[in-house]
Amino acid sequence: MERWHNRIAVVTGASSGIGTAVVKDxxxxxxxxxxxxRRMDRLEAIRNTLPKDQQSRxxxxxxxxxxxNDVNDTFDWIEQTLxxxxxxxxxxxxxxxxxLLTQSLSEINQVLxxxxxxxxxxxxxxxxSMKSRNFDGHVFLINSLTGHGVLTCPPDEVPNFSIYGPSKYAITSITEVLRQEFRGYKTKIKVTVSTNIK
Structure with a gap:
């Protein structure tokens, strides 16, 4: 980790679970x-759990x-501030x-x-940001077991994961697309997919 000391890491979905653990580590x-x-109160609570000498990080x-607009404004702030x-x-x-056969399109769209x-x-x-500074950074994509295989339900049950599995299958594909694009742009930016158990 010495290479990454004082480097800038952005963690999305940081207010709970894996995101919170990654932030703290x-x-x-x-x-x-x-x-x-989306939940600033949870982010502030995470900062308050850190030792005092780490909170400024x-x-x-x-x-x-x-x-x-949220994404653009946030990344603009990161560029300007950090x-x-x-x-x-x-x-x-x-x-x-x-x-999937009956769920509202608005819910399906929210997942996608x-x-x-x-x-x-x-x-x-x-x-x-990385390319403009010629920095060989690292992009991680957190995936799910459902991104590698469709969960099978008993024949008399209707599965209720809807579009979640297909959205995680997309992450598996996107990882390889990014790897090839980073290589095509002659960068040494790395991309890694990490699969959690849900």
Missing amino acids: LVREGVIVVALA LHVQKCDVTKE GGVDILINNAGVLIPGV QTNIVGVVHCTQRAFK
């Missing part, structure tokens, strides 16, 4: 972290990754239980906007 390792989420920003993005952890994700479009937009902004 990075701050503890000497990385300057920008934690993004955590910046919190309200950002809904499904909103283009100088750029060196690491991006795309952790924001949502599962809205339902049946969060789990796919938000990842793409944040990655575009991080890449722009």
